[in-house]
Amino acid sequence: MPEAPPDAEPALRVEALDVTYGRAVSALRSVSLTVPHGSVVALLGANGAGKTTLLRAVSGTLRLHRGAVTAGRIHYGTTELDGRDPVAAVRAGVVQVPEGRRVFAGLTVDENLRTGGLGLGRRRPAQVDEARDRVFALFPRLAERTRQAAGLLSGGEQQMLAIGRALMAAPRLLLLDEPSLGLAPQMVYRIAEVVREINAQGTAVLLVEQNAGMALSLADTAHVLEVGEVRLSGPADELARTDAVRRLYLGETPEPAKTTGGATAPGTNDTEGQGAA
Ligand SMILES: Nc1ncnc2c1ncn2[C@@H]1O[C@H](COP(=O)(O)OP(=O)(O)OP(=O)(O)O)[C@@H](O)[C@H]1O
Numbered sequence: 001m002p003e004a005p006p007d008a009e010p011a012l013r014v015e016a017l018d019v020t021y022g023r024a025v026s027a028l029r030s031v032s033l034t035v036p037h038g039s040v041v042a043l044l045g046a047n048g049a050g051k052t053t054l055l056r057a058v059s060g061t062l063r064l065h066r067g068a069v070t071a072g073r074i075h076y077g078t079t080e081l082d083g084r085d086p087v088a089a090v091r092a093g094v095v096q097v098p099e100g101r102r103v104f105a106g107l108t109v110d111e112n113l114r115t116g117g118l119g120l121g122r123r124r125p126a127q128v129d130e131a132r133d134r135v136f137a138l139f140p141r142l143a144e145r146t147r148q149a150a151g152l153l154s155g156g157e158q159q160m161l162a163i164g165r166a167l168m169a170a171p172r173l174l175l176l177d178e179p180s181l182g183l184a185p186q187m188v189y190r191i192a193e194v195v196r197e198i199n200a201q202g203t204a205v206l207l208v209e210q211n212a213g214m215a216l217s218l219a220d221t222a223h224v225l226e227v228g229e230v231r232l233s234g235p236a237d238e239l240a241r242t243d244a245v246r247r248l249y250l251g252e253t254p255e256p257a258k259t260t261g262g263a264t265a266p267g268t269n270d271t272e273g274q275g276a277a
Helices: 051-059 086-092 109-115 125-138 155-167 185-200 212-218 243-248
Strands: 012-021 025-035 040-044 067-076 094-097 173-177 204-208 221-226 229-235
Touching (some): 040 051, 051 067, 094 155, 109 155
Antiparallel strands (some): 221 229
């Protein structure tokens, strides 16, 4: 099991993070946010805003995509994560579910699950079975299909398997990249329920979603990224009432006189939003 970080600290602290791909692409600039223990934090933003890049930086997978942290710090509890590899992140209790449900299509459901948590080193078979049972309790559909090739599962089932595989490492912080992408509305609803359940069991979630309505309904706090910078931060319910979020991310047409709630842009005297997230 990953070592428990001290409870007084926010679980994840990202401070003034700059990320580039090669020499030409500046993907994140001075991004700061925190994920407190047991919370759900949503990251919203248009295509190319830098959401996936932030998850990669935290999970140590940035280098696999030829990206690099060029400034700033990432801590999970007392463990420094910037410049580390995915194994260091998994050992610290941080696991990413990548976008696009990347399951091993030729392996069975069971084999896919058993690849989860490999970075934790040798675990007793009983520990692995226990982790698998917890996954099956959350996703009974996977329990019915243990010997089926993952490539033959539906899109929703593959997403469940991708999440289940990450949960095999018993993460304290789950990084979820677009879990609802391309799924039918009923499955989106099920995924939202699952995120709630995972969080209720004590795992914090950093959730990247294009489906802003879903993300804001699940999150305690949310941040809006625009072209590599945090533009708006605050409690999710307040952010959902801001004109910008309603117009740009929720597809609504706000009435002219509507107030903007308590969400704030970085650089203002924000005490609730970015700094306290
Ligand atoms: N491997 C890479 N090499 C070069 N540039 C990249 C790479 N991955 C992402 N980028 C660029 O970095 C910026 C941020 O991309 P990122 O994928 O993090 O955005 P995003 O908000 O997750 O968008 P999307 O929803 O489309 O995935 C974009 O300009 C993108 O083109």
